Amino acid sequence: MDVPLKWLAEYVDWDLSVEELAHRLSMAGAEVESIKRSGGNWEHVVVGRVAAVEQHPNADRLRLATVDFGAAEPLQVVCGAPNLAQGQTIAFAQIGAQLIDPGTRQPRKLRKGKIRGVTSLGMICSERELGLSDEHEGILELTTDAALGTPLSDVLADVALDIKPTPNRPDHFSILGIAREVAALVNGSVREPSASYPQSAMPVDQRTSVEIGDAEGCPRYTAIVIDGVTVKASPQWMQDALSAAGMRPINNIVDVTNYVMLEWGQPLHAFDFEILRGGRIVVRRAYPDEQLELLDGSELKLETDDLVIADAERAIALAGIMGGAESEISDATTTILLETANFQEASIRRSRARHTESGTEASRRFEKSLNPELAELAARRAAALIVETAGGNADAGLIDAYPGKAHIPQVLVTQRRIEQILALQPSVEDVRGILTALGIPNRWLPPNRYAVSCPPWRSDITVADDVVEEIGRILGYDNLPSEPLPGAVPDPDIDPERQLGERIRDVLSSLGLREIITYVAVGEPELAATASDSVGALSSVRIQNPMNTARDRMRTSLRPWGLHTFALNQREARAEIALYEVGKTFKPNPGRQPTEERMILALLGGASAGSVHGDQSRPLDFYDAKGLMEQLGAGLGVEFELTADARDAALVSGQSAQISIGGKRIGVLGKFSPSVTTQFEVEGDVFALELSIAELALLLQDSTVVPSPSVYPAAVEDLALIVDVSATAGQLSSAIAGNGLVESVELFDIYTGEQIPAGSKSLAFRVYYRSPDRTLTDRDVEKARRGIVRRLASQFGATLRDS
C-alpha cells in the first residue's frame, strides 16, 4: 500500500529523512518495499538560497547569483531569469544533475560551463527544467523552511512509502496504522482524526434495519443513514490525498468511503438508500441462480456460497468485495446508507477467487482478517466526513448488528517474561510508553505485571509474547543483546539411510560421476515407459495442482528424469556421460502418507576417453557399469552379488542382472532397452545402476574392523580350465575361493577357438594361497589345488587345460 507522507503527517510528526523513516519502519516490521517519488529525477538538486545578486560583467540580461546551499562555500552561477532576487529560496541544481533541457524537452546532464566569460557552477531551476510544468518564464521560488541542502525531492515531491504488510497486520494497510508505528518509533504520539458529527432527532432504527442471516460470514454490520446529501466532487485536499495514495477520486460520498478505508484500513460502502427495496439490509448467502451486476459492469452468476448484501428482495452487493451497479451513488442520490461491516476472511477469499481476477482494495483488507471492533470507529469517522463534505442530516445513532461480538480478553504480561525473552530490562515507563504510542491499551499491575488488550485495528495481541514482540521490535532487534548458546549438546539421532546416501555420493563422485538433482514430478507415461514391471507403473501419488499438468505424478523411480538429463547432456556431445542421483521415490499407501524410499540411480554411457599416448577410445559397456558397482561396493565395504537377467521390463534381459546381498535383491544393473532410450531421445546405449538405499542400509555391516594382512608369504599358481560355455566365471571363481587356503582369485584370460573343443571355453585363473598363521608348504598347496580341481570337475565338468 502506498502511504503518502503528506497524508501521514496529518497524524504524526517525525524528524527523520525519508530514507531513515523508511528504514526504521522496515526494521520494525512494516516493510517499505520502495520509496515512490512523484517528482522527476532530482538527484543533486537541493534547497538553496540566493545570498547575493550582481550584474554579469559582459552581458546586460545576465546576472551572477551567489547561492548558499548548506555547503561550506557558496557557489556562483550565471542566471538569466528576470525574477531572480536576493533572499529567494530556490531549487539549486549542482553539477551532474539531470535537468530537462528547456529547448529539446529531453533530460540533459548539467555540466560546468562558462557563460560570456564567467564560470557557472550550477543552475537555479525553473519548473520546466525540473520537469514540473512548462513554466519557464522565471525561476521556481520555494516556500519551504527546510534546511539549505535538503534534497529537493524531500520538500517538493509527493513522496509515498510503498508498504508490504505481513498477514498479521491489517493495520499496516492503513495510514493511521503506519502513523502509530511512526509515533512509537520516534517516541511521539498520534493525532486521532475527528469522528464527531451532528445527528438529527430521527433514530436510525426507525428508518431501516439490518438482518444478518449468516453470522459466521458476517460477524458485524453497522449502518448509518444520512439524508439530504449533495453528491458532487470532493474537496481538493481529499482528491489530492486519494490520488497520492493511488486511488481515483469519484464523488464526495465514494471518496469518503475510500478515504476512510485508507485512513483506518476498514472498507466501507455507501448505498443509495432510495434504491433499497423495503428500505432495509439483509446479509445472506446468495439464492440459487441469483444474479448481480457489479459497479464495474460485470454480470455475476452467484453461487449459494457467495455472501451478499441484499435488500428485502435481491442482492445489491457482493459482500466485502464490490457494490452493485443499481444501488451505486449517483448525482441524483440524496439519501445514503453507509455500510461498515466485518466479513469472514475465508468467505471473502472464496468469492473473490470465484468472481474477480485479483480482488479489490476492500477484499484485500478483509482477507487479512479485520477485527470487528474496528467497524464502528470507521463508520463514525466516515459519517463525520460525509456531513462535512456533502452536507445532509445523519440519523441518530447507528445500527449495530453484531452477532460475532466477543469479550476482548485481557493479556497479562509479566516484566519477567519481557526480560526472559528479550534478555534486557526495559523500565516500566519504557514498556508503557511504547504500548501507548502504538495505541495498545495497557495498565501496570504492581508488583510485576502489565494488563494489555488488543486495540480495534489489530487482532494479533492475544498472548504475552505478542506484547514482548511489540517491545522488542520498537526498541529494535539490532539493539537487543546477542549471546552464544549455553548448555549441553544433545545426543544426535542416527539416520542410517541419510548417512548411507551421503557416503554413496562421496564414493560415486570420487569415481568420476556427476551428481544431479532432478524434479520429483513426472508424467505417468514416463513412469510407465521406464517401469521395471507393468503393475508398478500404474500406482503413483498424484499431485492435484501440478506445475505442469503433463507431470502430475510423484516419481516412483529416478529413471525418467535421469534419462531426460542424460539426453540433454548428450546434445552437448561429450565423450563419456556418467551421472547419478540420490533421491527419494514415493509409493502410495491408501489413505496414509506415501512411503518415501531413498534410491540411487547411476547412468553411464558414451565412450571412454582415448589419448595421444595410444589409448584407444571405446564404447562403454556392461562391464564398465559393473566395475562402477564393484568400486561402489569397495567404497562401502560390501560385496554385491549379481544374478543374470534383472527381469526388469526397461532393461535388456541378456545384458542385465539383479543385484543382491546375501540373496536379498536390492537393485539392478543393466542396459536400458533401445525402446526406452529412444522415447527419451537418448542415442546409443545407457547402462543403469539402481539400488534401494533403504534396503542396502539394512544389509550393510556396521562393523568398522578391518582384517590385518598376513605376514606369511603367498603361493601363487595359475589354473587354466576348460569348461562348458554355460559355466560362468562367477560360479568358477566362487568355487575356487571356497577353499580355505585361497586368499583371492583373479580371472586373467578367457579363450575360445582352436585347441578348445566346440561348446567349451578356457578360463585362466590366478590363485593366491596364503595362511594367516604359517608359511604354506608345497604339499599344502598341492593338496589344496587337487581339492579345487576335484570340486570343479564334479560341479562343472571342468578339466585342466594342460593335463
Next chain:
Amino acid sequence: MVDLDALETEARSSLGETQDEVGLESWRVEWLGRKGRLTTVLRGVRDLPAEQRPLIGAGANRLKVALEDAIAARRAELLAAVSDGPALDVTLPGRRPPLGSLHPVTLTRRMMERTFRDMGFDVVEGPDIELEEYNFDRLRIPAGHPARDMWDTMWIADDGNGGPRQLLRTHTSPMQIRYLERRQPPIRVIVPGTCYRYEATDATHEWMLTQIEGLVIDEDLSFAHLKGTLEAFVRRVFGGDIETRFRCDYFPFVEPGAELGVRWQGDWLEILGCGMVHPEIIENAGLDPDRFTGFAFGMGVERVAMLRYGVRDIRYFYRNDVRFLREFERFMGSG
C-alpha cells in the same frame, strides 16, 4: 686357503660390467645369493682349521658388507645414467583419472550442515509429502488463516480412501512438530529437506527448493541466543566481517518473529526467517512454556548457493547441464 682379495677383485670387476637391474640381480645371485660364491665361502668357514677361522671369517664378512655397498652404489650410478635419457614432451596431455562432482546444492547444504554441527546441532530429515495438519494447522496456520497465503501449496490428490489431506511440504517447519513428538529438551536440531511451492519459475524462483530448518529449545533461552547463534552461522558461512541485521517479520509459529539480512555487495539480502518458538507450540509439546523457551529458523540452500558461487539464475541448479556441474569439480576436495 681362500684368496679374499682375488675374490673381491673379480666381484668388483664383474659388477662394473652390469648395465641394468637384470644384470644387477644376476650379479647379486652369483655373489651374495643363497648359493652365491661369497656365501659359500662364509658357509665354509666352520669347516676351516680353527686357526684360520677368525681371519677368513672376519675378512669374508667385511667383504660381504663391502659388496653390498658396491651393488647399491652401482645401482645408483645406473639410475643416474638412465635419467639422462631422451626428454619427454611434458606439455602432452596427461592420462587423467576421472574426477566427478557433487551437485552445488549438495555442497552448500553440507557446508551449512557442517557449520551447525560444529555448534552442536543434530541433523534429521522428514517426509516430503506431509499432512496438512503438520504443515499448517499445528504450526498455528489453520485453514482460512490469512498466513496460508504466504505459501502457495501443491496438494496431493485425494486417493478416495478417506485419509487426511496431504500436500507437498511448503517448508521444513513440520519437522519442528515431529521432532518435538519424540524428543525432550535440550533440543538443538536442523532439518534439511526439499520443499515445494506452487509458484511460477523465473531467475530467482523455483517450485522446488531446498530448506534448512532449525529448532532449539532449552530452559530460559532468549532472543539473544537466537541472535548469537545465527550471527555465528552467518559469520562462518559468509566470512567474519559480514554485516548482519535482524528485522521484525511474521511467521505464525514464532513470536517474536524476525528476518535476518546480510549486507552482500552493498545491498541488504534477507537470507533467513526466524523467531522465538511460539509458546503454544511449546505447550502443545507437553512442555511448560514459562520454563522452556527457544528459537526456530528456516533458510533456503539455493539462495546461499547462488551467493557463494555467483549463480545468477536459480534454474541452473535443476537443469543439471554438465557444463555447469563440471565447474563444481573444484570443490571435490572440500567435502
